[in-house]
Amino acid sequence: MTKRNPAGLWTLALRRLRADRVAMASLAVLALFLALLALSSLGLVAAGWEEEVAVSYAPPSLLGPDAPVHDGAVAARAAPPPNAFDPLAADIAALVSERGEAIAAPAPARLATLPFGADKWGHDILLKTIKGGETSIVVGLAAALLAVALGTLFGAVSGYFGGVVDDLFNWFYSVFTAIPAILMILAVAAVLQHKGVATIVLILGLTGWTGPYRLMRAEYMKHKGREYVLAADAIGASHWRKMFSHIFPNVSHVALVQLSILAVGFIKAEVILSFLGFGVPVGVVSWGSMLNEAQNELILGKWWQLGAAASAMALLVTAFSLFTDALRDALDPKLK
Secondary structure, eight states: OOOOOOOOHHHHHHHHHHHOHHHHHHHHHHHHHHHHHHHHHTTSSSTTTTSOOBOTTOOBOTTOOOOEEEHHHHHHHHSOOOOTTOTTHHHHHHHHHHTHHHHHSOOOEEESOBSSOBOTTOOBHHHHHHHHHHHHHHHHHHHHHHHHHHHHHHHHHHHHHOHHHHHHHHHHHHHHHHSOHHHHHHHHHHHHOOOSHHHHHHHHHHHSOHHHHHHHHHHHHHHTTSHHHHHHHHTTOOHHHIIIIIIHHHHHHHHHHHHHHHHHHHHHHHHHHHHTTOSSOTTOOOHHHHHHHHHHHGGGTOOHHHHHHHHHHHHHHHHHHHHHHHHHHHTOGGGO
16 A cells, blocks of 8 residues: 655645635735736737827726817817907918918827727826836836845844844844834935836835845744754765755745835835835836826816725725735644
8 A cells, every 4th residue: 555645735725725715816916916917018918008099087887988179179169259350360271271271280199088988198098007017017026026035045144143143134234123114215215316116126126125134034044953954964965055946946936925025115115215205216107206206186176096995095006915925824834
């Protein structure tokens, strides 16, 4: 009779995730956003988000776009009647008669409404939201990868070696955590100054490594004295190999959970940076820049850009948070 090998941590975690309906629904939402990100990056979706397809501040319409209108025709209907006392009226009339064909040429047709409305320049809000999501999600994921990589590296070195090395990293950690997070972000942003997606990733990654560092340091301190590490030391394995070939696979679930948690936080942080003027440069759209524009539009009663960006971000963040909670429960070794 053959013995069945016991299921590993990742196998058990996958089983728990599959049994969790909320986790699967959240994963489906995340997969949809990632698919839109990939299609947008390839230019297959939202490639023409900068095209002026509608009139300025075209309102949203659930029944679909209305018939196109010509800006020239709208302007002609809205133009005031000629002033009979204008001393230049006769000259203007002569120029109009001479160049009538050029002046009467119709302007490009624009839509009066769109399913999700349009912004000040007539850009489709739906396409703009998809393109903005590409920037915000890339910033969140890339910054989270950088922060987790730094936190894992610092935590591994500190927890494994201990002593003076541990004291040095703990002092460095204490300096970062003693300053409020938003002030630290603004300080790094002021030093870097240059605007761009890479700059935002650096700002968030260089200020967000403290959480992963604390957890990974504790895990390495706990694992470095276990039998499998001592056995690796007995066969002459190097410190680097013991740290990242033997210990890290056993604590990688901690790094994975931290990655998902930080991605959510960094997507929201990008909005704050863009709102304060440290975000993406002019010509690059993100959910943060859309919300920054929307604050002026609300005064005019134009709410649809705010609604689209906020709804998309809320849906993504909620799905990410729910999936992170499910992933953390599934990877909890106490549930094995």
